Amino acid sequence: MEPKGARRVLLKIGVLAGLVVGAVFAGFPVFWMAASSFKANPEIFELPPRVVTPGFSFDAYTTIVTDPVKVRFFVNSYVVALSVTLLTLVVAVLAAYAFSRFEFPFKRPLNMVIVSVQAVPPITLLIPYFGLMVTLKLYNTYWALILTYMVFTLPYAIIMMTGYFNTLPRELDEAVKVDGAGSFTALWRILVPISVPGLVSVGIYTFMIAWNEYLFALTLTRTENMRTVPIGIQLLMGQHSYEWNEMMAMSILGCVPVLVLFLFFQRYFIGGMTAGSVKA
Amino acid sequence: MSTSVKAGPRQSPRPGPTRPIAPPRKPWRRRVEPYVYVFPTVLLMVVLMLVPIVMVIRYSLYDNVIMKKEPVLAGIANYTEILTDPDFWNAVKNTAFFTGTSVVAHLVLGMAFAMMLNTPLLGHVTKAIFRVLFILPWLFTVAIIAVLWRLLLNPNGVLNYLLQTGGLTDSKVEWLADPNLALYAVTFINIWSGYPFYMMSLLAGLQGIPRDLYEAATVDGASYWQRWWNVTVPQLRPIIVSIAMLDVIFTTQQFALIWMTTGGGPINVTEMLSTFTYKLAFNRYQFSLASASAVIIFVFSMVLAFFYVRYQKARD
Numbered sequence: 069m070e071p072k073g074a075r076r077v078l079l080k081i082g083v084l085a086g087l088v089v090g091a092v093f094a095g096f097p098v099f100w101m102a103a104s105s106f107k108a109n110p111e112i113f114e115l116p117p118r119v120v121t122p123g124f125s126f127d128a129y130t131t132i133v134t135d136p137v138k139v140r141f142f143v144n145s146y147v148v149a150l151s152v153t154l155l156t157l158v159v160a161v162l163a164a165y166a167f168s169r170f171e172f173p174f175k176r177p178l179n180m181v182i183v184s185v186q187a188v189p190p191i192t193l194l195i196p197y198f199g200l201m202v203t204l205k206l207y208n209t210y211w212a213l214i215l216t217y218m219v220f221t222l223p224y225a226i227i228m229m230t231g232y233f234n235t236l237p238r239e240l241d242e243a244v245k246v247d248g249a250g251s252f253t254a255l256w257r258i259l260v261p262i263s264v265p266g267l268v269s270v271g272i273y274t275f276m277i278a279w280n281e282y283l284f285a286l287t288l289t290r291t292e293n294m295r296t297v298p299i300g301i302q303l304l305m306g307q308h309s310y311e312w313n314e315m316m317a318m319s320i321l322g323c324v325p326v327l328v329l330f331l332f333f334q335r336y337f338i339g340g341m342t343a344g345s346v347k348a
Numbered sequence: 349m350s351t352s353v354k355a356g357p358r359q360s361p362r363p364g365p366t367r368p369i370a371p372p373r374k375p376w377r378r379r380v381e382p383y384v385y386v387f388p389t390v391l392l393m394v395v396l397m398l399v400p401i402v403m404v405i406r407y408s409l410y411d412n413v414i415m416k417k418e419p420v421l422a423g424i425a426n427y428t429e430i431l432t433d434p435d436f437w438n439a440v441k442n443t444a445f446f447t448g449t450s451v452v453a454h455l456v457l458g459m460a461f462a463m464m465l466n467t468p469l470l471g472h473v474t475k476a477i478f479r480v481l482f483i484l485p486w487l488f489t490v491a492i493i494a495v496l497w498r499l500l501l502n503p504n505g506v507l508n509y510l511l512q513t514g515g516l517t518d519s520k521v522e523w524l525a526d527p528n529l530a531l532y533a534v535t536f537i538n539i540w541s542g543y544p545f546y547m548m549s550l551l552a553g554l555q556g557i558p559r560d561l562y563e564a565a566t567v568d569g570a571s572y573w574q575r576w577w578n579v580t581v582p583q584l585r586p587i588i589v590s591i592a593m594l595d596v597i598f599t600t601q602q603f604a605l606i607w608m609t610t611g612g613g614p615i616n617v618t619e620m621l622s623t624f625t626y627k628l629a630f631n632r633y634q635f636s637l638a639s640a641s642a643v644i645i646f647v648f649s650m651v652l653a654f655f656y657v658r659y660q661k662a663r664d
């Protein structure tokens with residue numbers, strides 16, 4: 069059924085050409101961003117544009133990593149994203165365990181709520197959150213962001229982990245319980261250790277959501293020392309003038325954790341992100 | 349009841365001599381356990397999902413909420429004001445164009461790239477390299493995508509230079525500031541940033557299609573495109589419908605990309621439902637009107653979610 073001879077060569081050239089066009093479309097903007105981060109600011113829009121300019125340097129990066137205000141953006145982002153990831157995994161594993169291993173009234177309706185909650189628009193929650201976070205004395209704190217992000221990461225994490233637990237035979241945890249151990253021991257000692265691949269996928273997904281969030285970070289924090297990286301990048305625009313090279317350098321630094329996760333956990337990364345559409 | 353406890357499967361029939369005998373579990377404990385496990389989730393969902401939704405619906409029925417101490421019941425006045433506001437309908441129109449165009453383009457690009465990456469004509473290493481390149485837009489947060497495209501689409505930027513050198517334009521195009529172009533420009537940026545999700549989902553789907561389906565079609569004399577239309581597309585349909593629905597839900601809610609590229613401008617040509625609502629609330633402090641708008645968006649999203657959930661259930 070495979071095409072043969074000259075036709076095959078022609079097809080191969082055609083596909084390669086398509087791939088190269090696609091790669092330029094996808095990759096050139098990223099390449100240009102990286103190139104611009106090494107330029108001096110006046111060289112950003114020089115004509116004709118050059119990839120490497122005489123002002124090539126790491127100055128933009130040095131400026132950012134030596135500016136305590138900007139370093140703080142990164143610290144905030146890591147604190148928030150890592151907390152959200154850890155807490156989401158713990159809470160989701162507990163709930164998923166109940167959904168996977170227990171029958172209880174309200175199980176189906178609760179499950180339906182968790183699935184549909186994913187579609188609640190952030191903008192709808194934003195207005196009440198503003199007042200709610202002030203009332204709870206959480207406005208402009210890490211907790212405001214951590215709890216908010218969990219609302220958006222938990223449903224997906226619970227659905228994924230329930231699916232994962234459902235693939236594990238019940239005999240595993242029942243065996244421990246026959247020995248007199250409680251259900252929590254069965255979860256913690258048996259199910260969690262063998263669910264690491266699922267936890268990694270869900271964890272990466274969660275981290276990405278928290279690392280990238282913009283709308284709530286913009287609205288629920290006020291002072292510069294509570295801002296996260298996405299807001300920090302925006303603050304570089306039009307503060308005094310546009311420091312394009314610094315914005316690009318900060319963007320590159322801002323995508324480092326995601327890039328690292330992607331390179332080291334490519335399979336889990338893609339698995340976690342596409343599971344919503346590809347039936348697990 | 350006591351007999352049922354004794355007959356319960358949880359009781360160990362022959363406990364080891366060294367281990368202290370565990371007291372037989374009381375049934376209430378077994379009944380309560382699942383609620384303990386779901387409690388943190390339920391607590392969070394009640395406080396940060398149910399309560400806020402009730403709050404925003406309540407706000408939308410009052411006048412002068414948040415800004416004044418004693419709000420006045422306004423009934424549906426806020427809704428009629430929003431629904432007769434031409435700016436709201438402008439936002440609806442822009443959101444529909446932005447979402448519709450993005451979803452179709454995402455699907456076309458995602459399918460084309462997935463099929464090229466699934467070709468048997470090229471080696472694994474070549475395909476793996478291209479796959480990483482094609483995924484790149486996925487790895488960037490919206491804030492980065494926004495500044496990146498502001499750099500590229502700047503009137504003095506590299507895109508205009510390339511277009512001018514190629515003789516395609518003869519002036520510096522203000523992609524994000526020209527009222528005739530801005531909506532197309534932000535839609536294009538959204539297309540660029542969103543197709544990898546389709547591509548990866550469809551690629552996973554393509555790799556799951558049984559080969560004998562294609563072989564049977566070939567035996568029947570089907571051409572490449574006939575096989576694509578009669579085998580590939582029907583096999584991928586569940587995935588296509590799912591991602592398209594998810595994409596519609598999330599694209600209609602897109603805020604950050606618009607906010608950081610055009611802010612809804614110039615004038616209001618890129619105003620989306622999300623930016624319209626945000627400005628009502630946090631720029632004009634019209635919290636009641638903004639709440640009414642937010643509730644309308646909420647109802648719309650829930651209708652979409654209903655169809656999505658129903659479709660997912662039908663797949664099981």
